[in-house]
Amino acid sequence: MVFELNYKSAKPVYLQLVDQVKASVASGAARAGDPLPSIRPLAEELRVNRNTIAKAYTELENQGVIETLPGKGCFITSQPSPLRKEARLKLVTQELDDAVIAALHLQVDRAEFLRLAGERFESFTKRRALALQD
Amino acid sequence: MVFELNYKSAKPVYLQLVDQVKASVASGAARAGDPLPSIRPLAEELRVNRNTIAKAYTELENQGVIETLPGKGCFITSQPSPLRKEARLKLVTQELDDAVIAALHLQVDRAEFLRLAGERFESFTKRRALALQD
DNA sequence: CTAACTGTCCTAGTGACCTATGACAGTGAC
DNA sequence: GTCACTGTCATAGGTCACTAGGACAGTTAG
Numbered sequence: 001m002v003f004e005l006n007y008k009s010a011k012p013v014y015l016q017l018v019d020q021v022k023a024s025v026a027s028g029a030a031r032a033g034d035p036l037p038s039i040r041p042l043a044e045e046l047r048v049n050r051n052t053i054a055k056a057y058t059e060l061e062n063q064g065v066i067e068t069l070p071g072k073g074c075f076i077t078s079q080p081s082p083l084r085k086e087a088r089l090k091l092v093t094q095e096l097d098d099a100v101i102a103a104l105h106l107q108v109d110r111a112e113f114l115r116l117a118g119e120r121f122e123s124f125t126k127r128r129a130l131a132l133q134d
Numbered sequence: 135m136v137f138e139l140n141y142k143s144a145k146p147v148y149l150q151l152v153d154q155v156k157a158s159v160a161s162g163a164a165r166a167g168d169p170l171p172s173i174r175p176l177a178e179e180l181r182v183n184r185n186t187i188a189k190a191y192t193e194l195e196n197q198g199v200i201e202t203l204p205g206k207g208c209f210i211t212s213q214p215s216p217l218r219k220e221a222r223l224k225l226v227t228q229e230l231d232d233a234v235i236a237a238l239h240l241q242v243d244r245a246e247f248l249r250l251a252g253e254r255f256e257s258f259t260k261r262r263a264l265a266l267q268d
Numbered sequence: 269c270t271a272a273c274t275g276t277c278c279t280a281g282t283g284a285c286c287t288a289t290g291a292c293a294g295t296g297a298c
Numbered sequence: 299g300t301c302a303c304t305g306t307c308a309t310a311g312g313t314c315a316c317t318a319g320g321a322c323a324g325t326t327a328g
Contacts, residue, residue, distance in 0.1 A: 010284095012316060023231075026238040039275065049318045054275070065239070071274050071325030081240050088240040089250065095236045096254045097157075099229035103255070104160040104262075105199070106215050106222035110255050116223065117251040120230045121237070121244050128238075144315085146285060173305065183287045188305070205294035205304050274325070280318080287312080295304070 001030060001037060005046055013048055017056035022065060025076060028128030032078035036066060135164060135171060139180055147182055151190035156199055159210060162262030166212035170200060 003020055005013055024030040036057065043050045057074050060066045067077045081088055103113045137154055139147055158164040170191065177184045191208050194200045201211045215222055237247045 014316080019232075019235075022239060023235050026235040038273080040273090049316095050275095051319085052317060055316085057275080068275065069325090070276090070323085073274060079239070083240070088242060089246075092233060092237045092240055092242050092247065093250060093254060095229075095233035096251055099226060099233050099251075100254050100258050101153075101157050101160040102229045103226045104258060105156060105213070106217070106226055108222060108226050110252070110259065112223075113226065113255055114248065114252055116227060117230055117233075118244070118248055120227060120234050121247055124234050124238060125244065148285080172303080174303090184305095185288085186286060188307095189285090191305080202305065203295090204306090205296080207304055269328105271328080272326090275323090277322070278320085282315105282317080284315080285313085288310085290307105290309090292307075293305090296302090298299100298301080 003042075003046060005048070014052050014056040014059065017053065018059050018063075021056070021060055022063075025065060025079075026128070027124050028131030030076050031131065032076050034076045036074040036076070038073060137176075137180060139182070148186050148190040148193065151187065152193050152197075155190075155194055156197075159199060159213075160262070161258050162265030164210050165265065166210050168210045170208040170210070172207060 001021070001024055003017060005016055007013065009016065021030065021036070030036075037045075039050050039053045039057065043053045046053075057066065057068070061068055061074070064077060064079055064081065066074050068074050083091075099117075100113070102108075108116075135155070135158055137151060139150055141147065143150065145153075155164065155170070171179075173184055173187045173191065177187045180187075191200065191202070195202055195208070198211060198213055198215065200208050202208050217225075233251075234247070236242075242250075
């Protein structure tokens, strides 16, 4: 797993890590059972404090993306979301609304928006399919 | 313009205001030339400090959503984004990637994702069309 | 057992955010 | 001109998220 941090960003480092782990899982780069990098070495590599990594892992565990085995490490979970379909659609809708608002402010029309949406979805699912071949 | 603030949210109040103004513009509820509420009365109504509203308006002006006429107030701009099409598509793509990642984590498949995307886009454009009738 | 690793808890410093207040400049009605 | 409005700036103080370093408990290899 390769992380890229933007220390100047308004988004806290630990949330950047959360997003990147979730993106890795979505793209298939990380699969159920895969271990996450150990906190201390990763902190040293990224030049941040151990607790920053630990906070990211705690957040990922709360979201059900990873699980912690005491003394052994953190691992990607096989994750069926426990939420009802209604609740899951609502969460995706909120993300889509942000994208729609951005599109309307940036003069991106409906056709182009939907083309991009399909393109990006397939970008992730194709990468996931490739990763599953290994 | 009606604002709803969540004081417990992790998102700063001034950014909540920025998002809501941008959403109003996207939905047509606010149109070019429309005045924004004056800083002092709005601050009193929302029970926040004047500076919090001022910070939101400053951010909106930086983003080109509104403009300030000294001594008169703040107004929605007729806003063609100055960015090149390439740059605008990149920004929308980033928003869409967030939505795709959420969808994949929440077991929302491609068809449903694209259906939602079209539905939400039209939700905004329909409201905008209705607002233009007035 | 020791040693080296795993994640976790506790305490503390920094800075963003919000608040409060006063003072300032530009506009328009009178 | 005065007065009431507009947004802006400077200052100061309080709160909390974020980050940092030390000490701790569980696991595994030797």
